Amino acid sequence: MRSAKDFFAPLAVGAPAPAREVPARPSRMIHFFDPSNPKMAAKVPDMVGVADVLLGNLEDAVVADKKEAAREGLVQIAKDVDFGEHTQLWTRVNALDSPWVLDDLTTLVTEIGDKLDVVMVPKVQGPEDIHYVDRLLAQLEAKGGVQRPIMVHAILETARGMANVEAIAGASPRMQGISLGPADLAADRRMKTTRVGGGHPGYLVRQDPTKGADGIPDYQGQRTIFQQDLWHYTIARMVDACAMHGIFPFYGPFGDIKDVVACEDQFRNAFLLGCVGAWSLHPVQIDIAKKVFSPSAEDVAHAREVRDAMPSGGGAVMIDGKMEDDASYKQCMVILELAERLSANDPELAKLYAEA
Ligand SMILES: CC(C)(COP(=O)(O)OP(=O)(O)OC[C@H]1O[C@@H](n2cnc3c(N)ncnc32)[C@H](O)[C@@H]1OP(=O)(O)O)[C@@H](O)C(=O)NCCC(=O)NCCSC(=O)C[C@](C)(O)C(=O)O
Numbered sequence: 001m002r003s004a005k006d007f008f009a010p011l012a013v014g015a016p017a018p019a020r021e022v023p024a025r026p027s028r029m030i031h032f033f034d035p036s037n038p039k040m041a042a043k044v045p046d047m048v049g050v051a052d053v054l055l056g057n058l059e060d061a062v063v064a065d066k067k068e069a070a071r072e073g074l075v076q077i078a079k080d081v082d083f084g085e086h087t088q089l090w091t092r093v094n095a096l097d098s099p100w101v102l103d104d105l106t107t108l109v110t111e112i113g114d115k116l117d118v119v120m121v122p123k124v125q126g127p128e129d130i131h132y133v134d135r136l137l138a139q140l141e142a143k144g145g146v147q148r149p150i151m152v153h154a155i156l157e158t159a160r161g162m163a164n165v166e167a168i169a170g171a172s173p174r175m176q177g178i179s180l181g182p183a184d185l186a187a188d189r190r191m192k193t194t195r196v197g198g199g200h201p202g203y204l205v206r207q208d209p210t211k212g213a214d215g216i217p218d219y220q221g222q223r224t225i226f227q228q229d230l231w232h233y234t235i236a237r238m239v240d241a242c243a244m245h246g247i248f249p250f251y252g253p254f255g256d257i258k259d260v261v262a263c264e265d266q267f268r269n270a271f272l273l274g275c276v277g278a279w280s281l282h283p284v285q286i287d288i289a290k291k292v293f294s295p296s297a298e299d300v301a302h303a304r305e306v307r308d309a310m311p312s313g314g315g316a317v318m319i320d321g322k323m324e325d326d327a328s329y330k331q332c333m334v335i336l337e338l339a340e341r342l343s344a345n346d347p348e349l350a351k352l353y354a355e356a
């Protein structure tokens with residue numbers, strides 16, 4: 001454990017000073033593309049300004065004999081494309097125990113370090129993984145003359161990572177956020193779902209049996225079932241760990257691309273619990289994330305009403321039959337601050353909120 005006073009010192013001579021606050025840029029969707037796939041790569045320039053984050057994926061979903069092509073493809077895309085002010089460029093490097101990750105980091109930081117906002121690290125097991133990446137990034141930033149620190153995002157996809165989530169979130173000032181990796185996490189925990197995120201019809205509670213006139217429960221009768229959220233505990237714990245350390249939690253991927261309705265539900269659950277965004281694996285999921293992770297016009301209008309009714313931020317007032325006080329004022333400020341941040345990037349949202 002580093003001394004608190006050394007926490008914000010660069011970890012290599014010549015590396016930029018670590019950020020004191022995580023840049024709060026809109027990140028409603030982290031859109032994944034495979035830089036070795038020419039069709040996907042060709043779509044990247046048109047997605048600038050459409051997706052908040054474009055992520056060149058080098059890890060799972062890129063086959064072993066395409067790893068180098070993906071890395072080189074990402075370097076080329078980063079050099080050729082102007083990502084403007086509103087779209088960030090991230091990458092997901094290969095796992096720390098893989099034969100590719102050292103070359104991923106060395107090549108990307110020294111060649112395109114000034115264009116990379118965040119490096120996503122998969123299968124993080126504990127703070128020691130973040131410490132390793134932290135030092136290596138500092139050395140490479142110094143070598144490549146990178147001017148601002150590259151941030152780090154961890155994926156929560158092992159039971160050990162889950163058990164260490166608070167320590168991971170606080171492991172370095174580079175920590176930007178954490179995403180849930182439901183597929184690897186399910187496998188590592190030996191859960192019995194084969195889906196990439198989302199619910200499962202078998203994970204449910206069932207209404208009690210009704211009783212007949214004789215008072216005997218009718219076990220065979222019609223009973224409503226309520227499907228439960230397999231991911232509730234994991235997401236809620238991740239949100240707390242992130243909030244405790246001032247970094248951002250994200251829901252991860254939703255693999256059933258065609259089920260846009262359930263995708264929206266899963267994203268919304270995550271939004272309501274505190275997540276700032278989710279991954280989009282296919283272009284169709286970009287608009288879902290945009291819709292879900294932007295507060296609704298009604299919520300913004302209500303939040304403004306509460307703020308205006310309590311100019312000092314305290315006291316207790318009645319609005320539409322409901323008590324509002326210092327705490328609900330703070331809840332409203334969360335909505336308003338998010339709305340303001342998103343509007344600065346998105347003229348359509350700005351208009352919607354202005355008219356709300
Ligand atoms: C699902 C797939 C195979 C369907 O791909 P498709 O080509 O069959 O779909 P389509 O509907 O026919 O595609 C229509 C058009 O969109 C394009 N397209 C399609 N997807 C994209 C994209 N992402 N970005 C940009 N363009 C895209 C596609 O190339 C095509 O272009 P065309 O009209 O010119 O023919 C494809 O969308 C895909 O490969 N997506 C990314 C998958 C990925 O990154 N997986 C890894 C993240 S999830 C994960 O790692 C788990 C985790 C966290 O680790 C853990 O839980 O453990």
Ligand SMILES: [Mg+2]
Pocket residue numbers: 060122157181183184
């Ligand atoms: Mg994974």
